[in-house]
Structure formats: structure tokens, C-alpha cells
Amino acid sequence: MAETSTHLERGLSLTQATAINMIDMVGIGPFVTIPFIVGAMRGPQCVLAWLLGAALAFLDGSVWAELGAKWPMAGGSYVFLQKVYGENRFGKMMSFLLVWQTIIQAPLVVASAAIGFSKYLTYLVSLNGIQQKMVSGALVIVVTILLYRNIKSIGKISVLLWIITGGTFLWLIGSGFHNFNPKWAFGFSKDAFDLTPIFWVGLGQASLQSVYSYLGYYNVCHLGGDIKNPEKNIPRSIFISVSGIAILYIGMQIMVSGAMPWQQIAGSNFIVSTYFELIYGPFAGKLATVLVLIIASASLLAVMLGYSRIPYAAALDGNFFKIFAKLHPKKQFPYVSLLFLGGIGFIFSLLLKLTDVIKAILTMRIIVQFVGQSIGVIYWHKTKPDDVRPYKMWLYPLPAIIGIIIWLFILFSNNWQYIVGATGFILTGAAVYFIVIEPQKRKRELEKA
Template sequence: MKQPELSRRISLLQATAINMTDMVGIGPFIVLSLVATTMNGPGFLYAWIAGAVLSFIDAMVWSELGATFPMAGGSYNFLKEGFGPRTGKLMSFLFVWQTMIQAPLVIASAAIGFSHYAGYIFPLGFWGTKAVSGGMVLLIVFLLYRNIETIGRISVLLWMGVLVTMAWIIGGGIAHGHFLEPVARINDGLELNQAFAAALGIASVKTVYSYLGYYNVCHLGGEITRPEKNIPRSMLISIAGITILYLCMNISVASVLPQDRIEQSNFVVSEFIEVLAGSMAAKVATMLILWVAFASVFSATLGYSRIPYAAARDGAFFKVFARLHPTKNFPHISLLFLGGVAFLFSLLFKIQEVINAILAMRIMIQFIAQAIGLILLSRRNGRNFFKWRMPLYPLPVILAVIIWGCIFVSTGVHMMLAGITVTTAGVIVYFLKSRIQGDTL
């Protein structure tokens, strides 16, 4: 009997929709106030620009690797290929190891943010908030438990809701008549000193979190049509579109609400709409924001579910995760496991606790090591080996490593230690596993 295989059915439009819905999510609505508080002035727009610059630079690394190795699992394959047959086993194992923790954290963070923002409409209380966040994760798993063609259509529908929501927010600021005022005041009180650099670094941790997801298409590489072209295009289109939307949204909100209200608000976008159009319109806008958050969890869970599957199919992870649904051809065991862990995390943690933890655990292996792996692969095989090649190589790769290193430091000592601890534990488990199985590094 023929084993089920992944199908290449996701188009450029659908891939872009999946990326953009993953990127927006609840992040920009939650962290807008946090970024404004950290920067303490109209210069908070610089933090959003910094996040976009890093995303563009890092996307070049992902584009080269994604177009050349268009397979399910994304970074798992990139690390294995970049570091070669020996060290690559360790690096790819460490990626899957940290994914089993940070992927549910990403899913849970969006679900927690969803329940938090729902409090603007419904006073949920502690247990009500937990019920909503946990229920959201369960609903996402239910919707993803189907074939990829149906998921692609659902993604486009959810993406339309994202665009409608952002268009309303931006349009409200433009109609208010003072849209460009925050841009004119961006340098008010700005001093280029060590304090500004420190604030920008801390604020950029939050904005980078809001941009994460531009690479989601790489995790679905085995299901993308014309991957050598569509994977890079979908990432670069997604980042460009989201950058414009984020900057316009922040400018729009700052053109209506005073700085102190932005910094103190728990529902800043809802309050922005309330000032412009009243409480009923604000509730409708909040419902749309919840739609966006839901869409993000849907997209992120879809991409992450392919990573343990890819590793297991390669013989580097538990065999049970290599199973595909017998009729719908998707990795159902992987989906159910990650969804179950995300459900528990959504009940245990708060939104601000997971943002720094997500970045701290991912930066060393997924971002910095992956960029280094690209350089090693280029040295071994030459630049013509890649199906898509970045301009000005290796400058973007070097910049990506330096900036990610700065972001890692900005997550704080406790989160840095947590990330190092998780990685160290993964190394120990890998060598124990290798010794038991008789493998060699």
C-alpha cells in the first residue's frame, strides 16, 4: 500500500496569506502600548522600523535556504544541510527539541492575547480568560484537522479579515485629519545616546515578536507550488505589506490618542476606535481584532505541525510523529501533540512572560546558527548551488547574526539563561540518545 505524501497545492497567494496572518496576530495590538512606554516618546516608531529591517535582512537567509530545500520542516532541513552530515544531526535535533517547547509557547501567546483583548467586550474574570484561551487552541486544532486544499482556502478567508481590520484602523486615523502629525514629531526630544540605544533594543524585542512568522512558508515547503520562486516572493511581499500596515496603524493611533493614554491603555486600538466612532464601533473593531488573533494562531499552528513530522520522517525524532492522516494526508499526530502542549501553556502563562521566552529560545539555534549554516553551505557548494540568491552576500547574513545577537541580549539575563539551559539540556539528551542508539556525531 502506497504511503500518503504531502501535496504541493499552496499557491503564492495562499502562501502570502498564511505568512501575513501569522505575522499580524494579536502581537501588534498587545505590544503597541508596551513599545510606546519603553521608548517614552514619539520615537517609538523607530522600534517598528528596526523590527522591519531585521525581518527583511533575515528573510534573505530564509529565502536562499527555503528555495533550495523546499521540504516540510524548514529550519530542521536547513540546519542539517548547513552544518553537514555530522554536526548537522546535532543542530537539527536541537531545533526540533526547542520547537517542542517554543512552538506551543507561540500558539499559547496568541491564544492568551486573544482572551486578554476579549475582556474589552466581555468581563471574563480569571477562569473565564483561561477558558477562552484554552478553548481557542482546541478550536484551531479542530479546524486544522483536514486536507491542505481546504486549509489554503480558509487561510485566504482569514487573511481578508486581517486586511479589513487594518484598513479600518488606518482609515480612521486618516479621516481624523492629523495622520502625519506623529511622523512630524518623531524626533521630538530624541537624543542619540546609550539610553536611547538600550530602549530601542528592549522595544525591538516586542516589535520583532510582532513580525515573526514571515518564514512560516518555509515550514510548509513540501506543500508550496513552484517553491524556488514562491517561497522568497511570499516572504518579501509579506514583510513589505506588514511593515506598511504596522507603521500606518501606529501613526494612526498616535494621531488620535495622546502619548500617555497610549502607554497606559490595555486595549489601545479599541479605545482609539471608541474615540473616533463610539463604544459600539469599538466593540465591532475588537471583534475584528479577535478575528486577526484567531487567524494568527491558525497559521502558526499549521506551520509548526510540519516540523516534528519532517524530523521523524528523517529518522531523527520519535517515529510516531512521522504519521500522516490516512485519507487527509497531513501530520495529525504532530498537530495533536503541539496543540495539547499549547493548550496547557495557555492555561499556565501570561502574555508578557512568553514574548521574551519565545525569542530567547529561538535566537541561538533557529536564527543565528541557521545563518552560520548558510555561510558554511556556501563555502562547500558555491553560490550557484542556491535556487535564489540574496544581493550583497555575505553582508546581510553577517548583519542578521549581529542584530539577532543584540536582540538576544535585550531579552534580559533570566531569559538568556533559560534559552541557554534549554539548549544545553538538548545537547545532553542528544548525546544520550546517540549513545543508546549507537550513533556517532
Template structure:
């Protein structure tokens, strides 16, 4: 790996002009970028899948579990994000927690390594879902759907190719679109429900002879899908060096985002099955469009579909924005290809990182299926990012005084223990093939790290001075 540097900023090429990302995003913009990252196309395509897996009205519990997991994990992100508000989020958290000269090098490298694969997969999943919903408006054959998904990725790259100030304003517009779309669907469903809300909730609490083992067999698999819909609550941590008052705004933006989205998701599910019984909803490819069509007619359903597409596009926008800072952070630190550390000379954003991840997302959007992509994303990230980060915070807390952390979780270390246990449960729930694929990516990353370290004479081949 190349390592040409500029004075005072390791890893930044000498021909790159600006060397720091400006802090221009406040609590409102951070919350908005989290929420549009979280929603996207996810709930609109995952809702029928979750009902299929659970096979009964108890599917709502999978959405509740997704929110609980997110809240628990957010305590870890909040402590780390407030204490270390740096570009790249987990890259820096892992490096600092495990030691910047030894194991931290390996773990942070593995995170960047998997980001090069899973970040484009996240964007591709949203683009594939976008194309799937677009076919409600215009019937598309498989190749036409791929063309639509690829085009969506290209438009996202084009929209992100600008200053962070403009990004913040665009994010606010998209946030408004997300809230408006979900509000219309929820209010329409609740006011036109054929099945009362109380009856829906009562059914979710009662065991059903038809799916009596749903708790043991289906909840884990279904929660893999719902947690995918919550992912993104930590997007603000990837943008840590661009957040104003990070000790306050980073934790607050995450908890506000999760609470708001959890309420919206639960209301969305209740309103949908109030209009369309769950037995019918589980077979729908355009569940939101079908609900609006049943309530208001075809024209209204077409408008709703267009709004869903805007929501899906906004998620692609937030996801690619956040992840483009990860290879940049590693390169600026001298631990990745130095070209990724380049900032645009006038617009001050990591354009090489953006173009690379966006380009891979374009390719992935043409190759994969949505259901497989959703599961692969989680299987690939859990061990290093989520479990590794939770253990890392525990190690950090044992080395540093609690007062070193601007935000401190309640009843420490209970959230950490719970997070590790829950993430391990979700990892197993992805299934053997996806577990093996995730571990394979990690194994290849270890090999790549060792080769790189050997060439550069870094740990473990060269012992750093104490």
C-alpha cells in the same frame, strides 16, 4: 527513540498510509499564510508596551528596526527555502548546512527540541492575547480569561484537522479579515487624527529631554516586542514541501509579506497616536478598541474588537499549521519519535504532531503571562535557529557553487553578517534571565541528544563511514 520504518521512507511507521505531503499551495496562499501568522494579536497588545519602554514618540523606530531585521533575515530564509523546499524548514536547513552525519544531527535535533517548547508558547501567546482583548466585550476574571484562551486553542486544532487544500482556502478568508481590520483602523485613525501625521513623524525624529537615552537603553528591549510581531514571515518555509514552484514562490512570498506588514504596522502606529496621544496610549489595554470607540462610538468599538479577535485567531491557525510540520519532518527523517511521522490516512496531514503541539499550547495558555511569553519565545530561538541558520548558510555557500541556489541574496555575505550581529544584539536585549533560560533549554537539549545518540549508537558515539 523508536525508529520503525517503512520501505523507502525513513522514520515513517509501517501502518501509516500516505508518505508525502502534496504540493497544493501557490504564491497567494503562501503569502496569505505568512501574513496572518505575522499579524495575529501581536501589534494590538504590543503597541502600548513599546511606547512604555521607549517613553516617547520615538517608539516608531522600534517598529522600523523590526522590519529591517526581518528583511535582512529573510534573505537567509529565501536562499535556504528555495534551495531546500522541504517540510520542517529549519530542521532540514540546519541538518544540511552542518552535515547530515555529524554536527547537523545535533543542530537539527536541538531545533526540534526547542520547537516542542517554543511553538506551543507562540500559540499560547496569541491565545492569551485573544482572551485579553475578549475581556473588552465581556469583563472576565483571570480564570475566565484562561478558559477563553484554552478554548481558542482547541478551536484552532479542530479547524486544522483537514486537508491542505481546505487549509489554503481558509487561510485566504483569514487574510481578507486581517487586511480589512487593519485597513479600517488605519483609515479611521488617519481621517480623524487630532495630531497631524507630519507632526507625529517630526516628533519621532527629534530627541526628547525626557527620554534622551532611548536609543541606547530602550530600543533593544522595545525591538524584542516588535520583532515578535514580525515573526512568521518564514512560515512558508515550514510548508516547503507543500508549495508549488518553491524556487520562486518561497522567496517572493516572504518579501511581499514583510513589506506589506511593515507598511501596515507603521500606518497603524501613526493612526493610533494621531487619535490618542502616546502618553495616554501607553496605558491602554485595548488600544485599537479605544481608538475606534473615540472615533465612532461604543458599538463600532465592539465590532472592531470582534474583528481583532478574528485576526488573532487566524494567526493561531497559521502558526500551529506551520510548526506541526517540524516534528513530522524530523520523524519522517528517522531522527525523532516515529509516531510524529504519521499522516492522517485520508486527509494527508501530520495529525499526531498537530495534536501534540496543540495540546501543549492549550496547557501553556493556562499557565503563563503574555509579556513573559513574548520575550521567552525570542530568547529561546535566536541562538540555534536564527544565528545558527545564518552561520549554516555561510558554511553551505563555502561548500557549494552559488548556482546551486535558485535564489541568491545581493551583496553576499553582508546580509549574513548583519543578521548575526543584529540577532546577537536582540538576544542580549532580552535580559539576563531570559538569556539564561534560552541557554538552559539548549543545554537540556544537548543532554537529550547525547542520551538518544548513545542508545541508538549514532554520532558522536558511533563514527559514521565517510
């Protein structure tokens, strides 16, 4: 496999990498998922979903940290899947499936941020459906233009955006003490923790939303070829990001729950705006909305930055179209990959709904990327126990095993239509690989020989 990291400039420090990770994790996610999470759990016990999401991020983050420290290259999972399963037919197929999935899943992530942005904007400006779509599409275009620059300048921008993101959360949490009602925040009903099928279904649906809000803790691995001292900084960035975001999310949920009854939270389309308006008045609600929109834009920037490295890495390896391996001649970033993902994300932002996008994102990724990668790291330990590991997960293999169980629980809590659709898409990708991609690679190898 080509050492893709040598083609990119290692210009991101630990601070910058962590900032990119954290703004990717936050985005619009927590601000649009709180009502779904509270409604699914029907009360303040919804904090369990945030705790489960944090636990899963830590467990799965251990897998990413070990693999990212070992192979700090552009592309993240594309590289990892081929390395852990071996550079044989199966390993190459798994890495191809990751790219196959990414060309749809990454634009879905882009679309979710853009659609969430346009929906939250309606708190400030009255927009009909067509106008909201115009806003979401325009946002994708603007962020693509912002990313058309050298990685060092993007690192500086990311730190500024994270200061805004962290400051917004601290303002939100600190403001909750003004009118905090413990009965709303901790007033659990008698049947709140009855472990009935309804409880588990609610927890599964709520966790599907909370996990979506944690996604992005691994973005630093996609940027492995851009990170300084990656063997140490990639694991550090992952765990700092997850720890910080978990504290902020749980603090946010408790404070929001203490500000109004859960029924009001579940019925709100602009929960953060409503929260600040309730405490300080209409101006604060509008100011908070502006900050949420900035955070959503920041997340979109981080998402597109990280995912653009995956088709690039695959193209360098001969496992995807050659044109995606091109770097900008002056600014040294994979501009073809960036423009492609931005273009498809633009189309999705015009055509899809936010709830459908969130469910589709997780369902597609669980099978190949998260479960496949966790199984792969265990297989790698078994088959190559003597390999040097710059970082080794604590309590191996428990984090990987428990993570797989939680991922499968969340997967099967989703609607069967999404599961069938994702499975069909993966099987189609496998067929494309064996019928089209592999024969072409063999032909090229024979021609070279």
C-alpha cells in the same frame, strides 16, 4: 535525509502561501505590543522599533528565502540546519536542537495567541482570571479541530482570513485621517534621539516587541512540502509578506500616534479598540475588537499549521519519535504532531502570562534558529560554493551578517533570566542528543548492518 516533501501534497498556491504567512505575522502581536513599544521609547520615535523590525525581517528573510528555495521540504529550519552544516554529528545535533526547541517554543507561540485573544475579549465581556484561561484553552482546541482537514481546504480558509486581516488594517489606517494630530504623531522631544544608554535600552526593549509582531515571515518554509513551484514561490511569499506587513504596521503606528498622546497609548490595554471608540464611538470599538479576535484566531491557525511540520520532518528522518511521522490516512496531514503541539499549547495557555511568553519565545529562538541559521548559510557558501541556488540573497553576505548583529542586540536587550534559561535549555538538548539520541541511532544502524 528523507525527502519529506514527497509525502505531502503540494496544494498551496503563491496567493494561499502568502496569505498564511501574513496572517501568521499579524495575529494578536501588533495589537498588544503597541503600548509596550510606545512606552519603551517614550514617544512617537517608537516608529524606529517598527522600522528595525522590518529591516530585520527583510535581512533574515533573505536567509530563509535562499534556504527555502533550495530545500523546499516540510520542517523548514530542521532541514536547513542539517543541510548547511552537513549531515555529520554537528549538523544532526543542530537540527535536533531545532526540534528540541520547537516542542517548547511552538506551544509558547500558540499560547501567546490564545492568551492575547482572551485578554482582548475582556473589552467586550467581563471575565475574571480563571474565565480568561478557560477562553484561551478553548480557542486552542477549536483551532486544532479546524486544522484537522486537507491542506487545500486550509489554503482557501487562509485567503478569507487574510482579507479580513488586511481590511481591518486598511480601516484602521484610513480612519486615522479623521482626527489626525501631527504634533502627537511627529512631536519629538529634544532628547528623543540622544544616543544615550537609555535610548539604546529603550530601543532594544521596543524592538523585542516589534520583532515578535513580525515573526512568521518564514512560515512558508515550514510548509515547503505543501507549496506549489516552491523554488520561486517561497522567496516571493516571504518578501511580499514582509513588505506588506511593514507598510501596514508603520501606517498603523503613525495613525494611532496621531490620535492620542503617547502617554495614553502606553497605558492602554485595548489600544485598537480605544482608537476606534475615540474616532467613531463605542460600537466601532466593539466591532474592531471582534475583528482583532478573528485575526488572532487566524494567526493561531497558521502557527499550528506550520509548526506541526517540524516534528513530522524530524520523525521521518529518524531524529525524533516515530509516531510523529504519521500522516492522517485520508486527509494527508501530520495529525500526531498537530495534536501534540495543540495539547502542550493548551497547557501553556492555562499556566503562563503573555509578557513572559513573548520574551521566552524570542530568547529561545535567536540562538539556535536565527543566528545559527544565518551563520550556517555563510558556512554553506564557503564550503560548497558550486551548489545550485535557485534563489541567492542580494548583496551576499551582508544581509546575513547584519541580521546576526541585530539578533544579538535584541537578545542581549532581554532580561538575563531569559537568556540563562534559554542557554540552559539548549545545553540540556545537546546533552540529550549525545547521550541518548545519537547512541540509539548508531545502535539501529548496526542492527541494520
